[in-house]
Amino acid sequence: xxxxxxxxxxxxxxxxxxxxxxxxxxxxxxxxxxxxxxxxxxxxxxxxxxxxxxxxxxxxxxxxxxxxxxxxxxxxxxxxxxxxxxxxxxxxxxxxxxxxxxxxxxxxxxxxxxxxxxxxxxxxxxxxxxxxxxxxxxxxxxxxxxxxxxxxxxxxxxxxxxxxxxxxxxxxxxxxxxxxxxxxxxxxxxxxxxxxxxxxxxxxxxxxxxxxxxxxxxxxxxxxxxxxxxxxxxxxxxxxxxxxxxxxxxxxxxxxxxxxx
Amino acid sequence: xxxxxxxxxxxxxxxxxxxxxxxxxxxxxxxxxxxxxxxxxxxxxxxxxxxxxxxxxxxxxxxxxxxxxxxxxxxxxxxxxxxxxxxxxxxxxxxxxxxxxxxxxxxxxxxxxxxxxxxxxxxxxxxxxxxxxxxxxxxxxxxxxxxxxxxxxxxxxxxxxxxxxxxxxxxxxxxxxxxxxxxxxxxxxxxxxxxxxxxxxxxxxxxxxxxxxxxxxxxxxxxxxxxxxxxxxxxxxxxxxxxxxxxxxxxxxxxxxxxxx
Numbered sequence: 001x002x003x004x005x006x007x008x009x010x011x012x013x014x015x016x017x018x019x020x021x022x023x024x025x026x027x028x029x030x031x032x033x034x035x036x037x038x039x040x041x042x043x044x045x046x047x048x049x050x051x052x053x054x055x056x057x058x059x060x061x062x063x064x065x066x067x068x069x070x071x072x073x074x075x076x077x078x079x080x081x082x083x084x085x086x087x088x089x090x091x092x093x094x095x096x097x098x099x100x101x102x103x104x105x106x107x108x109x110x111x112x113x114x115x116x117x118x119x120x121x122x123x124x125x126x127x128x129x130x131x132x133x134x135x136x137x138x139x140x141x142x143x144x145x146x147x148x149x150x151x152x153x154x155x156x157x158x159x160x161x162x163x164x165x166x167x168x169x170x171x172x173x174x175x176x177x178x179x180x181x182x183x184x185x186x187x188x189x190x191x192x193x194x195x196x197x198x199x200x201x202x203x204x205x206x207x208x209x210x211x212x213x214x215x216x217x218x219x220x221x222x223x224x225x226x227x228x229x230x231x232x233x234x235x236x237x238x239x240x241x242x243x244x245x246x247x248x249x250x251x252x253x254x255x256x257x258x259x260x261x
Numbered sequence: 262x263x264x265x266x267x268x269x270x271x272x273x274x275x276x277x278x279x280x281x282x283x284x285x286x287x288x289x290x291x292x293x294x295x296x297x298x299x300x301x302x303x304x305x306x307x308x309x310x311x312x313x314x315x316x317x318x319x320x321x322x323x324x325x326x327x328x329x330x331x332x333x334x335x336x337x338x339x340x341x342x343x344x345x346x347x348x349x350x351x352x353x354x355x356x357x358x359x360x361x362x363x364x365x366x367x368x369x370x371x372x373x374x375x376x377x378x379x380x381x382x383x384x385x386x387x388x389x390x391x392x393x394x395x396x397x398x399x400x401x402x403x404x405x406x407x408x409x410x411x412x413x414x415x416x417x418x419x420x421x422x423x424x425x426x427x428x429x430x431x432x433x434x435x436x437x438x439x440x441x442x443x444x445x446x447x448x449x450x451x452x453x454x455x456x457x458x459x460x461x462x463x464x465x466x467x468x469x470x471x472x473x474x475x476x477x478x479x480x481x482x483x484x485x486x487x488x489x490x491x492x493x494x495x496x497x498x499x500x501x502x503x504x505x506x507x508x509x510x511x512x513x514x515x516x517x518x519x520x521x522x
């Protein structure tokens with residue numbers, strides 16, 4: 001039978017640490033300690049999770065089952081180095097939550113390590129529904145991988161075993177469909193604002209574009225002047241944008257070419 | 262009181278004509294005749310709408326209240342020329358459904374004209390919920406504008422009076438948030454497929470990116486390596502893409518620069 005870690009140490013109280021800590025607590029895990037570079041964040045989150053506030057990383061309790069490093073990519077290594085002494089003999093499972101970081105970054109510091117990567121864009125003020133949120137797990141030892149799967153399954157129905165290389169692909173993909181798509185929304189928001197057109201008019205179209213992916217591949221969903229080769233509309237749009245929004249004009253050209261390839 | 266056109270002639274049985282005809286019929290309008298260049302489409306749609314199939318444009322009945330030109334942008338003018346003789350004396354209201362076309366294109370042919378533009382991307386096989394779909398109306402005469410608003414309000418709660426210039430902005434905006442966003446999905450789909458990563462993992466993130474716009478401006482929702490100035494991750498992503506997907510590498514560079522401006 002798979003063992004199930006019960007006591008969790010949470011390092012980091014940023015957006016990921018905040019939401020992950022809360023859902024783990026809700027699902028019955030004991031959050032032992034919370035650490036954050038920002039004291040107020042750690043104290044506030046620790047209070048919400050009935051956990052101890054950890055004032056100094058080197059004071060972490062060694063008696064824990066799972067340590068979650070929900071810190072910035074740059075900090076994973078530094079934090080691990082400090083924690084390696086504490087956990088040297090008790091040997092708990094250590095995971096980071098970073099999409100962009102290989103699990104092997106933890107290898108110099110711990111025997112049992114892995115990744116617990118929830119694939120979502122977290123905002124502190126926006127509630128997250130974990131039940132359909134994909135969680136990508138990875139671990140060096142089979143027993144640990146099973147444990148991470150079991151934990152993830154308590155939070156969501158979508159648990160994936162994803163290795164370091166696949167996770168790198170996913171992270172690039174996430175940047176494209178989240179940050180780049182949102183940037184298109186932003187440029188469009190500016191354009192409509194500048195011309196007294198309410199941006200909200202576009203929301204149903206934006207939602208439908210996203211929802212279509214549930215029933216068809218993006219290739220089959222494509223419409224519009226570029227794929228139709230409607231040169232007159234393309235020329236009209238470009239003329240308008242070059243006069244009104246050179247930044248968007250540039251992007252319009254590149255996308256039209258790329259769609260037509 | 263606003264007069265309400267009751268008898269509708271539908272020219273065009275493509276995606277827009279199909280869905281618009283169906284909802285108007287459902288909402289109690291009498292669809293008099295349906296015409297399409299593609300005979301089978303017109304016959305099939307006419308049957309569904311209890312309407313007459315119109316085999317030849319020049320045979321259209323002059324006794325109608327509203328004529329909807331749901332034809333391709335290029336055809337609006339040609340079709341109007343043919344219909345202008347038929348409607349010369351009965352003088353019904355003529356609207357086109359094109360986001361990209363000025364209403365003035367109808368001026369040489371009709372006295373009463375306007376635009377009835379549902380802002381959505383229609384696919385024949387996908388049901389459309391009209392109740393929240395924005396419909397943009399425009400007409401030269403105030404009475405006609407009111408009539409179009411009344412019709413639109415029977416289909417949706419979101420009716421906007423949008424002039425030709427605003428509609429041009431909207432159409433460019435729609436291409437960006439629909440076609441360009443979908444192209445980002447497509448490029449990502451290809452990338453994940455090529456590396457044995459299930460694309461479905463990204464669907465919750467895609468949905469959340471769209472849904473966030475309901476509660477915050479896209480500018481405030483932006484996250485990721487570009488806006489953080491996380492050069493290490495950007496370099497890592499670019500190195501990976503340049504080796505694996507030069508097309509996406511190009512787009513990655515342009516977006517990263519554009520986000521950072």
